[in-house]
Amino acid sequence: MVPAVVREVGRSVVAIAAVLGGIAVLLSGLNRVPVVLQPEVSHRFKDFSGVREAERELKTKIWIPAYFPDYLSWPPALVRVEKGEPPVVVLGILRNPQHDLSLLLLQSLGKGDWQALSVPAVTSVVETRQVALKKSRAILSRTMDGSGQIWTRLQWESASRRFLLIGQSSTEELLRIAGSMGGADQ
Amino acid sequence: MILDLYVQMVLHSAVSALGVEALLVLWSVREPAQRWRYRLLALLLPVLTVPAFRLLDPSWGSPAFRAGEALFDSRRWLELRVGGVTGRVAVMAVFATSTLGFFLQEVRPLIRELWQEKSPRRAPAEFPDLASALASWRNISPGESPAIEIIDAEEPMSKCKGGKHAAVVLSSGLLNRVDKKELLSILAHEGAHLRKRDHQYGWALLFLRILHAANPIGLLVFRKLGEENENWCDDLSVAATGDPLSLASALVHVYRGTLTNDQHSLEWYRSGGRALGARAREAVIVARIERLMKPRPAGSSRQLEPWRMGVAGVSLTTLLFRVV
Structure with a gap:
């Protein structure tokens, strides 16, 4: 039987991983938008x-x-x-x-x-x-x-x-x- | 350089606010005190991370960092040109609008309050219900007896006064509208502000607000922080009196009194801003009343909160390092 605190810690870790992962994916997508909108502009x-x-x-x-x-x-x-x-x-x-x-x-x-x-x-x-x-x-x-x-x-x-x-x-x-x-x- | 700093601060505010709001939902953080602390974190992170990253890692924000390590490079958006307008110009417009908004919404009322002639004072003895409510308050909160000041003003109003002579300030308009029970709830609410020393922390928050002066995301988070603080004091008031209904009813009186005054003013019709302000105020009051009336679902464990707050702070800082 897993104690309630351990379950709560586990849920908390999963939630923060999901939030950070979601924000990271969103930021990476937004980072690509200018290149897609204006491919002639080099960002290199x-x-x-x-x-x-x-x-x-x-x-x-x-x-x-x-x-x-x-x-x-x-x-x-x-x-x-x-x-x-x-x-x-x-x-x-x-x-x-x-x-x-x-x-x-x-x-x-x-x-x-x-x-x-x-x-x-x-x-x-x-x-x-x-x-x-x-x-x-x-x-x-x-x-x-x-x-x-x-x-x-x-x-x-x-x-x-x-x-x-x-x-x-x-x-x-x-x-x-x-x-x-x-x-x-x- | 200044534009870069500004964009980084707004970006970090957006990422912190988004992260904190998502965590509040996913972690079922429902206690206003805890929610307030998380939102304070969303305000503190952007003002700390940007200078800290720049000091600790001189390559942070350099072209190599932007090309190699950054998850999000704001300069790509600043250099983007859409319909003849570059991102740089759009950011400058946001900066100018936000700064103007800060002066109109925060600085102008403060200056007006400082320059305004002080309203005449009324004696507490003129309001018999007040003495009765104060006696009840002393019964439920022994040891607490802050000074009461009554200003002669039609607009229903209650607030705390800071400084050496901390006091609960009530308007005669409010005392004429509320009954004993409602008055006790208001006193318990303002007493909670005093107990939390909000009038002292207010200066630190004002300083933080100035740092976020031109930051539209910071403004939104500040609004939520203020609302959460009111919810927090509402809870402390209800915990003391055990009477959420009276506090909700007092809030309705306060709101109706303010609205009636505004509606008689031609300015209210002319000014879209004030109309919008009134609608926003209405929404906040309605939300507070609904919150007082609804049964509270169980929130997250208090025991884990300091640990979770630390994890949220460290994780968001790590993420913000890659946002430049």
Whole structure:
């Protein structure tokens, strides 16, 4: 014979589980509504008008290089945060005076695996090698996109972030830009 | 940032209120004292969780949190555009309307009361039934003898006065309308407010109300909290007098007296707001009378209530962490 108090506790637990479950299902459904109503609006990234605005939202510093060749235009034309886990900040920098996209700097705000959305598609990899970057190593690769343009990619990581620099500058310039990246743990 | 905080507070209020109301039904919580405490929880959680989550977890509310861990991301709704209006604009409209409503409904009457000329006082000796009712009250509640103040006003009214000189305030209009038994029920009801120290807690609740000033859900929960408090004092009054009928009949007198005054005013017809207010007041009084007249079904076990309240608080907080 189960005591009345135990039965009441059991009923209480079932009731609260049902209430919380019901509210969770309702919230998940409501969370999907904007995407269903407006599928063209992406909820996977958000663009900002400047680096400071993105930092304010992210509540963290975005690392930017101290060195920029004169032919690159600052501030970035694109400041995007991809809302993944970890989130990825994408800075798109134009070339002077043509205003073509010349450099993409991606940094993940954490060390988890990430697949950035805002990266030019690669049709073939021409070359991959390891290079020295400050006191650590980086992976340098030269890739070709769909239009036949060559892009140089430089991947490295610090204690808390991962970086990807994609540009049409020379390897030396990219290494110099990457080497000038600031940050607390570098 | 401020808009985000506001939306999070309203959302947390909605989730807490929904959860608490559902639990009150499913757990068969029927005692007004217990129901009042649960509703207070629904008011406290939103003002505590939003700043606590932000302080304890700096990533709470960040884009990564919203994309990965959140069950509900309010920014999706804020960025939604329907018919040229974004969710952000709609929220700002709700904020403005709720703030205006708070000033009109809560702040303006308070200011008017403070600035209003004080009604002249009448001597208790002028009302023989009062002395008799007070004597009966002292018989049923020995040791309780709060001061009585009588204001010269036609509108039937009874309330408690706080501060150092706590007193039950009655209007001459009320004393002229009710009989001895009804008066005893009213005194027992107001005495319950004094015993519960509502006039002291009132300031803390006013502060909480100010924190929820622009929160429409908070306003609704506050209304329910006030109604539950009246039910609570009704029960204490009936427990003392054993006479629910007299209290119900006193409530009818109070309501009819207020309505008659309003109906003679041209303002009552002009103002839809006051008409709505009168209807709402009528609904509350009718509900209180019905409650006093109906037999009470057995509620849940009192023994489990503190445990259940704790479980409800912790569970709702855990859920609210995922609502951003």
